[in-house]
Amino acid sequence: MDIKFQIPAAAGFLATIEDRLGIDFQIPAVNDFLTAVLGVSVVMLTLALIAVCILLISKIIRIVEAKATKKTAEPVQTSLAESGAPVAAADGVNNGEVDLIGVDEKTAAVIMAIVSQKSDIPLNRLSFKSIKLLDSEKGGKAK
Amino acid sequence: MIEMAKEVLLRLVQESGFALLTWQEGVMLLVSFLLLFLAIVKKFEPLLLVPIAFGILLANLPGAGLMADPTGIMDTSNIVEGAHWYDTGVLRLIYTGVKSSIFPCLIFLGIGAMTDFGPLLANPISLLLGAAAQLGVYVAFLLARSFGFTVEEAASIGIIGGADGPTAIFLTGKLAPNLLAPIAVAAYSYMALIPLIQPPIMKLLTTEKERKVEMKQLRKVSKAEKIIFPIVVAVLCSFLIPSCASLIGMLMLGNLFKECGVTDRLSDVAQNAMTNIVTILLGLTVGATANGAEFLRAKTLLIIGLGLLAFSFSTAGGVLLGKVLYLVTGGKVNPLIGAAGVSAVPMAARVAQVEGRKYNPTNFLLMHAMGPNVAGVIGSAVAAGFLLMMFGK
Numbered sequence: 001m002d003i004k005f006q007i008p009a010a011a012g013f014l015a016t017i018e019d020r021l022g023i024d025f026q027i028p029a030v031n032d033f034l035t036a037v038l039g040v041s042v043v044m045l046t047l048a049l050i051a052v053c054i055l056l057i058s059k060i061i062r063i064v065e066a067k068a069t070k071k072t073a074e075p076v077q078t079s080l081a082e083s084g085a086p087v088a089a090a091d092g093v094n095n096g097e098v099d100l101i102g103v104d105e106k107t108a109a110v111i112m113a114i115v116s117q118k119s120d121i122p123l124n125r126l127s128f129k130s131i132k133l134l135d136s137e138k139g140g141k142a143k
Numbered sequence: 144m145i146e147m148a149k150e151v152l153l154r155l156v157q158e159s160g161f162a163l164l165t166w167q168e169g170v171m172l173l174v175s176f177l178l179l180f181l182a183i184v185k186k187f188e189p190l191l192l193v194p195i196a197f198g199i200l201l202a203n204l205p206g207a208g209l210m211a212d213p214t215g216i217m218d219t220s221n222i223v224e225g226a227h228w229y230d231t232g233v234l235r236l237i238y239t240g241v242k243s244s245i246f247p248c249l250i251f252l253g254i255g256a257m258t259d260f261g262p263l264l265a266n267p268i269s270l271l272l273g274a275a276a277q278l279g280v281y282v283a284f285l286l287a288r289s290f291g292f293t294v295e296e297a298a299s300i301g302i303i304g305g306a307d308g309p310t311a312i313f314l315t316g317k318l319a320p321n322l323l324a325p326i327a328v329a330a331y332s333y334m335a336l337i338p339l340i341q342p343p344i345m346k347l348l349t350t351e352k353e354r355k356v357e358m359k360q361l362r363k364v365s366k367a368e369k370i371i372f373p374i375v376v377a378v379l380c381s382f383l384i385p386s387c388a389s390l391i392g393m394l395m396l397g398n399l400f401k402e403c404g405v406t407d408r409l410s411d412v413a414q415n416a417m418t419n420i421v422t423i424l425l426g427l428t429v430g431a432t433a434n435g436a437e438f439l440r441a442k443t444l445l446i447i448g449l450g451l452l453a454f455s456f457s458t459a460g461g462v463l464l465g466k467v468l469y470l471v472t473g474g475k476v477n478p479l480i481g482a483a484g485v486s487a488v489p490m491a492a493r494v495a496q497v498e499g500r501k502y503n504p505t506n507f508l509l510m511h512a513m514g515p516n517v518a519g520v521i522g523s524a525v526a527a528g529f530l531l532m533m534f535g536k
Binding site for chain 1: 379
């Protein structure tokens, strides 16, 4: 199935290259084209299939995690409401009722972000009751 | 007495490296000096280039026989009668790790342990960019066939377009071991030259408006997703293309070490000590295959040229699919991240970031580009698996 390259203008140039490099330039056989097309398609389809699997798995995991979060969040909310402490809003976002004692809002925000990162719990699932500045001389308390 | 001294001196001179040196070995020694200069002074991929360059140097020392194969472990043309396996050159013995694919697979284990697939999981469409960036593999395959290379050699040359050194070594070791040195040198050289090769192609194929696109922040990926991903990919890819199981399997095992949270020690070893040891042995022995008599041929230059084309077409493939996604998503995808689909991690992603910032200083494309970048690692392994399935014995 190999066809010799026959365009007259290029033939001389190619002949020189062929001589110099000791090679024989050929138009690739139909089989080679098929292999290339098949190869591109196989890679594309395999990776597309992985993409679909990722989407499905992500969806399933997010549904399962959302259900688990809902289950654990309900009893906590009830107990906090009974104790009269500030609680997270129903949509999971903290309603902002945090007692700041000797701490400005900016510092409190930084502290909350650090706690979230270190504990690996998203901010919208954390509920802060109060943030209090420790007095190192008197030995203050933090909640 | 004087006669004897003369004879000894004459023998010393005759058997010294100076007398045995061929012109090919001399040239290869100069090439090794040049590569050492590039690695040490210019800092071109020094962790790989130093062992490769020194391997070239050692293999071309006249009369040293570090790659000697008297028992025909790999080359049966020079068998010496009565020779034992331990007479084999030390580098030839280490080279069995390349020939048997142990080293490339172990490197993949280390890469898996170092890779965060989070950006890919957050944006699975990246996988398509990683697939499109394998275009150069098949373009170079066709070009190599045009120049009269056998299908096995053409497939090995084409895989340079995957921009993945271990994959190129893995496939070439299986299909065309005679071309291992030029292909490995080309693959690693072009990986080092990514910041020079890719930007003109990215600029040529995209408009300024496209290059300025800011992409929205990626979602946070849960730990469960990161743990399930390597298991699913290993099973899926190996079921579809069994010949890529060794590369993908090791890549995903390394990633599972990293993500599962209970094998920190194994992950640490895979990422650091093991990868460093294997890199030394792999680089040294790949360099040692650059024997002057075989390396200094016109075909080597042709392979290096085809490798450059493969690399360029792969970059173009990724960028062009990026443009398609830009159109499909109504301008939400920056096509520059497509160029990161070639699997050179993380250099290609860094290039996308740098190019993006040139046109929009507030743009931050790195994490978006990491998705296609790690997808490219999977894509090139799948491409290699396909070629091995087609042409492997």
